[in-house]
Amino acid sequence: MIVIGLTGNLGTGKSTVARMLVDLGAAHIEADSIGHELLSRESVHAEILSTFGTGITGIDGQIDRQKLGKLVFSDSSVREKLNAIMHPAIREEAQRRIDDYRAQGKKAVILEAALFFEAEWEPMVDQIWVAYAPREKAVKRVKANRGMTEDDALSRLQAQMPMKEKMARADAVIDTDCSLKDLKRRVGYLWEQLVTPLL
Numbered sequence: 001m002i003v004i005g006l007t008g009n010l011g012t013g014k015s016t017v018a019r020m021l022v023d024l025g026a027a028h029i030e031a032d033s034i035g036h037e038l039l040s041r042e043s044v045h046a047e048i049l050s051t052f053g054t055g056i057t058g059i060d061g062q063i064d065r066q067k068l069g070k071l072v073f074s075d076s077s078v079r080e081k082l083n084a085i086m087h088p089a090i091r092e093e094a095q096r097r098i099d100d101y102r103a104q105g106k107k108a109v110i111l112e113a114a115l116f117f118e119a120e121w122e123p124m125v126d127q128i129w130v131a132y133a134p135r136e137k138a139v140k141r142v143k144a145n146r147g148m149t150e151d152d153a154l155s156r157l158q159a160q161m162p163m164k165e166k167m168a169r170a171d172a173v174i175d176t177d178c179s180l181k182d183l184k185r186r187v188g189y190l191w192e193q194l195v196t197p198l199l
Contacts, residue, residue: 001101001102001106001107001108001109002107002108002109002126002127002195002198002199003098003108003109003111003124003125003126003127004021004026004108004109004110004111004125004126004127004128004129004195005111005113005116005121005122005124005125005127005128005129006018006021006110006111006112006113006116006129006130006131007112007113007114007115007116007117007128007129007130007131007166008114008130008132008133008163008166008176009114009138009160009161009163009166010114010138010142010153010157010160011133011137011138011139011140011141011142011145011153011157012132012133012138012163012176013131013133013141013174013176013183014112014114014131015030015112016131016176016180016183017129017174017176017183017187018030018110018112020183020184020187020188021108021110021187021191022110024187024188024191024195025107025108026106026107026108026109026110026195027101027106027109027110028109028110028112029094029097029098029101029109029110029111029112030112030113031090031094031111031112031113031114031115031116031119032112032113032114034090034093034094035086035090036065037093038086038089038090038093039062039063039065040062040063041089044085044086044089045062045063047085048068048082048085049063051081051082051085052068052071052081052082055067056068056071068082073152073155073156073159074155076159083115083118083119087115087119090113090119091119091121091124094111094121094124095124097109098111098124107199108195111124111125114160115160115161116128117161117165117166117169118160118161122169126198127171127172127195128169128170128171128172129170129171129172129173129174129190130163130166130167130169130170130172130173130174131174131176132163132167132173132174132175132177133175133176133177134177135157135163137177138153138157139153139154139157142156171194172190172194174186174187174190
């Protein structure tokens with residue numbers, strides 16, 4: 001089984017590329033979704049509350065991701081504390097899912113994670129693919145698709161590893177600044193070149 005790490009900064013089209021890879025037969029693990037699930041896991045929930053206090057909860061006592069996000073993206077030391085809690089827990093769950101897919105006989109798995117390099121997950125995968133879009137395009141996408149302000153989008157992008165560095169460490173770079181039809185063609189080409197020979 002081949003495991004592909006798919007990364008790229010906010011608004012670069014990772015999820016669109018992942019959907020195209022699923023259409024080609026890959027299983028998909030999304031680190032962000034695992035992170036959201038883990039926020040309600042008792043051990044993780046308790047550790048986050050003891051670290052950041054109850055000011056990040058909603059009236060239901062659950063962690064409010066918007067409040068936590070505002071706190072985290074305004075202060076790098078706070079972000080590091082959150083990552084120290086979340087990254088090992090997400091990695092453990094992602095690895096469990098990879099192992100499950102291997103046991104099921106899956107041929108290829110995509111591990112999609114914006115903070116793939118920051119979390120040092122390279123040993124978990126066989127190849128690393130990076131989705132790229134110019135910063136202005138990424139900000140435009142985030143504003144349109146997630147309803148973020150330009151300032152919020154820029155502060156989140158600022159918190160991520162520069163795209164140049166991610167691209168330099170990749171086995172493949174996918175420029176997503178194109179039509180969906182062209183993107184599908186690019187993804188299909190990479191699949192044929194880098195994945196099909198290994199299946």
